[in-house]
Amino acid sequence: MNEMVLFNPGDSIGNFHDYNEAVRTAQIYQERHTESGHVLVVKSEGGVPSFDIFIADQQLKDPKEPSTTRRYTISKEL
Template identity: 75%
Template structure:
């Protein structure tokens, strides 16, 4: 079963059309920012499929869902 999470798209570290490029960038980001916590590569299914990178701590709950929040499916957790 897929894990669905909520994020504000404006908090994205990066947006990629290639999954492997997104994972590589997330790994580099995590290496350079030791205290960043978990980095998530998520699949954006709104429109053309793409992959975004977010910090796990930026995840929103259903109760704090503003109108700018979008649902994403977690592809990889680093």
């Protein structure tokens, strides 16, 4: 999956440097919050690789303030 998405970094459920830890945390979050829909593990674009967890509904389709958004690549969708 190589889809670029935009999110506000402040909406992140968690930030991790280890991909497997991010996936485990996302799975636990989804089990406890079944009403929140799809949970995404996304890779941050930039220097040091890091992985954030977002709820898919928080994706910004047309951001009004680009300074508050960041580009991510979807790594795993749960």
